[in-house]
Amino acid sequence: MDPLAALDFSKGNGLVTAIAQDHATGEILMVAHMNEQSLRETLARGEVVYWSRSRGLWHKGEQSGNVQKLKQLRIDCDGDAVLLSVEQIGRAACHTGKRLCFFRFWNGSEWVDDGEQVFDPASVYGSR
Amino acid sequence: MDPLAALDFSKGNGLVTAIAQDHATGEILMVAHMNEQSLRETLARGEVVYWSRSRGLWHKGEQSGNVQKLKQLRIDCDGDAVLLSVEQIGRAACHTGKRLCFFRFWNGSEWVDDGEQVFDPASVYGSR
Numbered sequence: 333m334d335p336l337a338a339l340d341f342s343k344g345n346g347l348v349t350a351i352a353q354d355h356a357t358g359e360i361l362m363v364a365h366m367n368e369q370s371l372r373e374t375l376a377r378g379e380v381v382y383w384s385r386s387r388g389l390w391h392k393g394e395q396s397g398n399v400q401k402l403k404q405l406r407i408d409c410d411g412d413a414v415l416l417s418v419e420q421i422g423r424a425a426c427h428t429g430k431r432l433c434f435f436r437f438w439n440g441s442e443w444v445d446d447g448e449q450v451f452d453p454a455s456v457y458g459s460r
Numbered sequence: 461m462d463p464l465a466a467l468d469f470s471k472g473n474g475l476v477t478a479i480a481q482d483h484a485t486g487e488i489l490m491v492a493h494m495n496e497q498s499l500r501e502t503l504a505r506g507e508v509v510y511w512s513r514s515r516g517l518w519h520k521g522e523q524s525g526n527v528q529k530l531k532q533l534r535i536d537c538d539g540d541a542v543l544l545s546v547e548q549i550g551r552a553a554c555h556t557g558k559r560l561c562f563f564r565f566w567n568g569s570e571w572v573d574d575g576e577q578v579f580d581p582a583s584v585y586g587s588r
Contacts, residue, residue, distance in 0.1 A: 333570050335510055343513075349477055349491055358486030363541045375566075385471075406562040407571065409554050415562045426537050427489045434534040434543045439505075442461050443535065 335375065336368055340411040349413040350382060354420055354432075355403040361425035362433040366388075366414065378402050380416055396456050398422035423450040427457070463503065468539040477541040478510060482548060482560075483531040489553035490561040492518075494542065506530050508544055515582055524584050526550035551578040555585070 339348060347365040354361055363381055364382040366374070373381040377391075380400040384390045393399030401416035407414050426433040426447075435447025463543040476495040482489055494502070498517055501522040505519075506529040512518045521527030528546035530556060535542050554561040554575075563575025 333522070335566050335571070338564070338571050342567055351479055351488060351491060353488060360479060360488070362492060363479060363536060378560075381578070405566045407564050408491060409556050409558070410561075413561075415488055426489040427535050430537070433541075434536075435534040436466070436535050438463050438533045438535075443463070443466050 335405075336371060338407055338411055339368075339371070339414075341368060343410075343412050347383060348411075350359045350362060350380075352380065352400055352418050352420075352425065355417040356419070359432055360434055361400070361418070361420060372400060374416075375405070380418060384395045390393065396424075396427075398424050400425070404405065418428070427453060429447065429456070463533075464499060466535055466539055467496075467499070467542075470497060471532060471538075471540050472569060475511060476539075479541065480508065480528055480544045480546050480548075480553065483545040484547070486552075486561055487560055489528075489546070489548060497541070502530060502544075503533070503574060515563050521550065524550065524552075524555075528553070557584070559583045 341348060346367050350366045351363050352361040367383040370381045370383040380392045380402055382390045384394055400423045402416060403419055404417040424431050427450055428449035429451040431450050436443045436445050465496045469476060474495050475579060478494045479491050480489040495511040498509045498511040508530055509518055510518045527549045531547055532545040555562050557577055557579040558575035559578050564571045564573050
């Protein structure tokens with residue numbers, strides 16, 4: 333069976349929503365998108381490959397070393413979203429150097445950053 | 461401060477991705493979308509209001525009773541996704557009657573349904 337047969341890429345113009353969850357802690361690390369090719373490569377490699385409007389096919393962590401090993405792949409009821417249970421290699425999922433992307437919460441009057449800064453993005457990606 | 465000032469609705473044609481996570485267990489219940497109005501109503505009500513292409517403004521659980529009480533709102537680094545930490549009222553988040561929407565996983569050769577069926581959709585929504 334082709335795993336992609338259960339997916340519906342039509343609603344998202346060729347993309348599905350991809351949520352990465354830490355397999356050990358249950359924390360949501362990030363959310364991005366996948367197209368058919370990125371999902372096939374994810375399954376073939378056992379490491380997460382997203383699709384990015386700016387980067388194209390994006391093997392997460394290829395540059396930073398912060399790859400995500402796929403532990404389990406789930407799809408939702410509508411087939412237009414996938415939930416990736418991953419092992420985050422390296423300490424950070426977020427390009428900002430935070431451990432995860434959802435590092436701001438609304439406290440009723442402002443956004444509060446409670447994220448853990450685990451690397452300096454300039455030292456990993458160079459200045460930009 | 462207007463909480464929506466930190467959000468970027470432009471990349472998603474007026475929508476952001478909205479992920480609902482059970483505040484107690486860390487389980488991902490569902491993923492959907494929000495527009496500006498739905499996010500404002502969510503904050504005003506303290507219950508999650510999504511935006512659906514088919515339903516429009518969608519106060520989750522209005523019909524089924526399975527509302528989601530908002531415990532915490534987070535945004536991601538790019539401002540185009542929100543993570544809703546919720547208390548799921550009633551037993552199910554999914555319109556299929558499963559407890560959560562990501563009830564199928566890929567076992568390497570087929571999709572396996574390990575979801576818990578907590579209601580019969582026909583009895584809640586009527587036949588359709």
